Amino acid sequence: MAEIDDYESLQFTRRFYRSGEFEMHISLHKLGVDQLQKENIIVIDNKMHKAGIIQYREISQNDQGIEVLVVKGPTLGGILDRRVTVTDNFDRVRGPAETVMKHYVNNHLINSTNTQRRVQFMSNAPDLGRGIETPWQTRFEPLNMVVQEIAEWCDIGWLVRLDYSIKKWVFDVLPGRNLTAGQSQLPPVIFSRDFDNIESQSFLDSDQQFKNVGYAGGQGEYEERLIQMVGAGAGADRREVFLDCSSAEDAAELVDMGNQKLATQKRIVSYDGRILNTGSFIFESDWDLGDIVTVQNRLWGVTLDSRITEVKEIYEPDSKIEISLGEEIPTITQVLKKLTTEVKRSD
Template sequence: MLLHIPSIRVIDRDFNLKAEIDDYESLQFTRRFYRAGEFEMHIALHKQGVDQLHKERIIVVDNKMHKAGIIQYREIGQNDQGVEVLVIKGPTLGGILDRRVTVTDSFDRVRGPAETVMKHYVDNHLINSVNPQRRIPFLVNAPDLGRGKVTPWQTRFEPLNMVTQEIAEWCDIGWHIKLDYNIKKWVFDVLPGRNLTAEQRLLPPVIFSRDFDNIESQSFLDSDQQFKNVGYAGGQGEYEDRLIQMVGAGIGADRREVFLDCSSAENAAELVEEGNQKLSTQKTIVSYEGRILNTGSFVYEVDWDLGDIVTMKNGSWGVTLNDRITEVKEIYEPESKIDISLGEEVPTITQAIKQLTSAVKRSD
């Protein structure tokens, strides 16, 4: 998919413009729905603006407020042609959540729409923390519109970025941080996404298929390797005095059981809720990846975008998937491209261990 090569603005935390770069070797910018994305940029050392690419500076792609990242990595080396090149990497602005854990004397419990719950934790640990040293003055929450599935949540001494990711996945709603030049703030907000599948009739459908010549390099994954459908949620207490509640359902050989540590739950009802949340992470992984071709039928960020639910088809594979776009990777090199991922993210080894191992939490 041919895209125009975007310019890169470099700003500091006070929104002061430090450089504008139009000539670089390559840029990959990845946006994700449930968690922060990342970027990687290569630029020859002799080019204009390189001297302003310092750590903690912000790059803004094509002056779009939702496409910005924090420089956290710098490496100088030589490419295959012997040219000295600077490589910079970092997360999108949502990576700022990785700098906090949910510090609290007792479990921080909240119930409400997913948007309310996530903004509660962002406010408590980044914006208006009890400890002034934990506050980030340039970060604010967008107005809370109460969007997303109503859910209870609780956390204590967990990475804040993991908490928001788990809430987002459980409630199927995205989030991001974007820039607001008018108030000179970073703004945390949710991303509901749109239903653009072939079955709905409210909006023009978006269908990616080789039949329409708008996708290539496809891959499809359907895996039950980590799937569990019955959980025994363990609450407070020890040994035979520990409260256990069963969640989920399954019969015979199709029943796949797992023990879920939910020792922070205060009562049976809370134990069931937390058990269902944890069991939901051990689901069938269905994902579809493809490279989008520029046929003019669907325009990126106009007809479809990150978080939208679209239809992906491959007739020769017998596969039709209606699912959410959870990742978009923009690649700007001599030939620009765009890759998308639908469905669940394949867990890393660390994530799989976390899902299969009981988390150790101190009770109240």
Template sequence: MAAPSVRILDTNFYLHGEIDNYESLQFTRRFYRAGEFEMHIQIGKQHTDQLLQDRIIMVGNKPHKAGIIRYRQVSEDDNGIETLIIKGPTLGGILDQRVTMAVSYDRIRGPAETVLKHYVNNNLGNGTYATGIYSARQVPFFMVAPDLGRGKETPWQTRFEQLDAVNQEIAEFCDIGWQVALDILNKKWVYDVLPGRDLTTSQNIHPPVIFSHEFDNIQSQDYVDSWLQYKNIGYAGGAGEDEDRLIQIVGSGSGFDRRETFLDCSSAADALELTSMGEQALSEQKRIQTFNGLILSTGSFVYERDWDLGDRVTLQNKKWGLTMNSRVTEVKEIYEPASKLEIALGDEIPTITQFVKQLRSNVKRSD
């Protein structure tokens, strides 16, 4: 995997330089949420001085691989060599700059793509809470791609939540991805969804993609199958107090396999919405099944040609008795003297930070 060049742009799309002699670059793409990047380059190399706060880097002349510089660090080693380290989110990190504004709850029902684009447009584009008296919230170079109505039908509601968190929750619940890419010609950042393709062995429309030792295309494997947090029955509590509180049961399970939990959904407007909110909340306590591995460049399946982020592929490890049809949810491109490609399939293992955020969300719902 050849190391790509990195272009440096500003939000007006002016080119400030191009770098191809950095020491290392890691660029992580994610399906349900924004990715991130980190680059190391020695001070004094050409255009290093242009790697400034809020500048945009574009990797390999690929508009969907761009990030915002949000962190700069200069360090000096024992030999006096000074290195600049820059980090930041991919362009989707801009969603972290807004909350979901609403006088009352902003409620919508429709295909996943419609719901996602509604909230993004409302708070960053030219929707209700980004125009008129809220025009200061609009980002002039940001736009939402036309809505094609893709994804499963879902209702949603939100009020004063972080837009990026809402986006991720909807994307995970509906199993649909998204990205923000550069439109160089029209000088826009464009938000759009990523449905992904089914490349598993269980379909016969596309050539299947299989990662296994038999194909000599994967190594350094790590597999997790966790039921620790799993619940399959939820008692969703709506508005009201004590005996007058409306309760709806969601999920299924019986006997030893039944695992119950209470779900605070007090902001639900009616029984139908309470059921929908309960199903959404219960889905957050699902079985976690994830796989991480290092992809070997054998030529059997070429990244971004035969498979890409968001595609469903087949993983096989006969030694572990494992066959897994799952979505590629993360791709980390590492460009160093020994470049490599790491992938993650399946569910993301919750971090402590995400767990704390979920606790805060539950507290907010009960207020």
């Protein structure tokens, strides 16, 4: 164990629906660098929810002849990426989002029937039944993607944090708070140029992948295949898509699966900005990851109540905090990974 504060650069990103990542650049010969080994854990500011697993090390020499070490990896939630949902039949469960997510983490990471799949230092926090009720099923899918899809469908976050008192990594959900200008229960948080607390903004509103009516195809072949329609729309505003839900057991489950898949083809509305430390709102006290806040840009005609889905803390000579709100824009890698998973599910 070592305390390191003399690094050149550290970026730590937390995400609401999936695990985040970190990256540190530091001179190879500084105190404590020998502790930055793969599978070791870094903790930011001794905060148990800000921890990551070192999975990557690179040593290089810069133009000044200084040897620099780069380490990076996922936040602790990245451990879910080490399991798939191994089961002979589909692992089906219905309940609040928290119950469903903790069911899969328990079955495939904590108390798997195969003892070699168990991670002894993992634990679930007590299940408080938070989130909307949902049915779910999975078979041979990446556990991290299953939990992410449940989180996105139910609009509830999750994290893995350290608990020194029980010497465990603890999986738990993160509901977030409503801090928008239109509510009165909590002090509202508004990010706007008018308040000089945000800059370097970008706003995206896209319907390119949006579909609002789906034809969910269940079991059977050709004319015998069970089809259920989900969603609604009329005229030119109706945007249809076929949804392969062949693993559904009956019509009711087919409708549930169809709605879940249709929801992934939603409008993308996202906002990115750099937070200015003007003292108007204090990070991790007045607002944090998962909170729903109000963003305004009068010049752009944008007023948006949206959830903070990503927070990036950048520790450099010019330290800063960057946030993302709304939908995450899928990358090519994420799309390909999702398509691969869909193929496996339908096999």
